Amino acid sequence: MESRTGGPQRSDAQRNRERILEVALVELSRSAEVPMSVIAKKAGVGQGTLYRNFPNREALVLEAYRHEVQQLTDSAVELLKTREPDEALRAWMDRLARFIMAKTGLADALRQVIGATGGPGSSGYSLVYGSIEFLLDANHKAGTIRPDVTADDFLRAVAGIWQIDINGDWHPQVTRLLDIVMDGLRAGAPGRQ
Numbered sequence: 001m002e003s004r005t006g007g008p009q010r011s012d013a014q015r016n017r018e019r020i021l022e023v024a025l026v027e028l029s030r031s032a033e034v035p036m037s038v039i040a041k042k043a044g045v046g047q048g049t050l051y052r053n054f055p056n057r058e059a060l061v062l063e064a065y066r067h068e069v070q071q072l073t074d075s076a077v078e079l080l081k082t083r084e085p086d087e088a089l090r091a092w093m094d095r096l097a098r099f100i101m102a103k104t105g106l107a108d109a110l111r112q113v114i115g116a117t118g119g120p121g122s123s124g125y126s127l128v129y130g131s132i133e134f135l136l137d138a139n140h141k142a143g144t145i146r147p148d149v150t151a152d153d154f155l156r157a158v159a160g161i162w163q164i165d166i167n168g169d170w171h172p173q174v175t176r177l178l179d180i181v182m183d184g185l186r187a188g189a190p191g192r193q
Helices: 011-030 036-043 047-053 057-082 085-117 125-142 151-163 170-186
Strands: none
Touching: 011 036, 011 047, 011 057, 011 085, 036 047, 036 057, 057 085, 057 125, 085 125, 085 151, 085 170, 125 151, 151 170
16 A cells, blocks of 8 residues: 555554544444544544545545455455365355445445445446456366356345345344355256265
């Protein structure tokens, strides 16, 4: 990460920025109207530090969303380094569900920014879609899922996540739904005995 002067950002400054983004995602998911001062306080930084990193609310909301998309998409590669392709896909599905639940909560804040600024240039959809294709391709090569499954099929299969109430105890419902989807993806896989 570079500083505003173009050089590398100090490690403590980078930690502050990361902490601000983590707190912002949680707080903005709870309420689109959360004051910037509350985010700064909960992140353990002064308002000057917050505004040095994010000059306005719109910048913070968009960066929190971009940061979350980047973490989700980066995790696909990391999971494949340490797990079998089908296990990596299932673990990534859990991360996708957490992302969807956070994005659902963040939706009001994003809508306000989109209304005020015309919106982000990219919603992150293409990055997430690319991660799905990447994970499915690894599974197709390993023979761990059905060979005919496409990224579009996958998205349709997990679309039920959007129907789950984020205000309730959503985790057990999501886990059950994704286990069912994963069982369906594995059925008929050429590498299964």
